[in-house]
Amino acid sequence: MVDDVSLRFDFDQSEERRFDVAPEDAGARLDRYLGPRLPEFSRAAIQRLIKAGAVLLNGSPARPASRVRDGDRVDVDVPALLPPTVEPEDLPLHVLHEDPSFVVLDKAPGMAVHPGRGRHSGTVANAVAFRYGRVTEQAGAYRPGIVHRLDLGTSGVMVIALHEAAHAALSDAFRERTVEKEYHALVFGEPEHDEDCIDVALGKDIMDPTRMAVRFDSGRAAVTNVTVLERLGIAAHLLCRPRTGRTHQIRVHLQSRGHPLLGDATYARRRKPPVAVPRLMLHASRLVFPHPDSGVPVAVEAPLPADFSAVLDALREMG
Numbered sequence: 001m002v003d004d005v006s007l008r009f010d011f012d013q014s015e016e017r018r019f020d021v022a023p024e025d026a027g028a029r030l031d032r033y034l035g036p037r038l039p040e041f042s043r044a045a046i047q048r049l050i051k052a053g054a055v056l057l058n059g060s061p062a063r064p065a066s067r068v069r070d071g072d073r074v075d076v077d078v079p080a081l082l083p084p085t086v087e088p089e090d091l092p093l094h095v096l097h098e099d100p101s102f103v104v105l106d107k108a109p110g111m112a113v114h115p116g117r118g119r120h121s122g123t124v125a126n127a128v129a130f131r132y133g134r135v136t137e138q139a140g141a142y143r144p145g146i147v148h149r150l151d152l153g154t155s156g157v158m159v160i161a162l163h164e165a166a167h168a169a170l171s172d173a174f175r176e177r178t179v180e181k182e183y184h185a186l187v188f189g190e191p192e193h194d195e196d197c198i199d200v201a202l203g204k205d206i207m208d209p210t211r212m213a214v215r216f217d218s219g220r221a222a223v224t225n226v227t228v229l230e231r232l233g234i235a236a237h238l239l240c241r242p243r244t245g246r247t248h249q250i251r252v253h254l255q256s257r258g259h260p261l262l263g264d265a266t267y268a269r270r271r272k273p274p275v276a277v278p279r280l281m282l283h284a285s286r287l288v289f290p291h292p293d294s295g296v297p298v299a300v301e302a303p304l305p306a307d308f309s310a311v312l313d314a315l316r317e318m319g
Contacts, residue, residue: 088130156284169292186281
């Protein structure tokens, strides 16, 4: 059972659970009702979940003292639990741009951005904690300076805030969509059109909460502009400009068009790439954002990494 309320909840890696209230449980307080159903959490931790909005009673936020009734539905977004701090580690970081308020990194593929379920070391956050010491904790003590994330298999540009004011300004820029993002992608097949705007709402997959899916009913708005850079017959090289920042957005949007990413073990499980691929073929190539102090646009680019270029060359040889 989790008793230490200093532990951090990680809702990016969560599991949805649903309970239907039986007649014998009617009248119980919500936090007491959930106790035996979430045995890994202490009552204090369950109360924190409820207050954080992770528990819905008949589809609406509730209070720990709310009473459940026969037939009520209780939905819980059960987060992963992370330690309150991240251990500094002397790990290599490829710095593209350094400023007193922020740094821009070229994240290596296979390097997680922050600790998560079953992973507490070897991440960008561990490396940032070592190299820059105590920076910002607005995203949690185990995510020092982390303003936005890239998936484990994705390489490329990401920005790290070095003080609280910069973190707040950069977070506002991402939230207000004043940040321009560009990604290179290699996908199965050739899209029908050279230009496409994918405007499809996304939400958690009801069958697998670790995946995202197109959700016309309850999804959040998500928009990605796509340009075909090169047609390769069995594949295509695309430039993707996401206008929103949903989890796995580019991956699910491209899958929804019938062109999942090469090397995507989650969204292209049954498709064998035409050439050997070492990882997810997605690279964050360019980021433009307002300087957190002056507001002047900052543009940073990361060249295609060697493994991405090697796959692209192999596809060209097959074409």
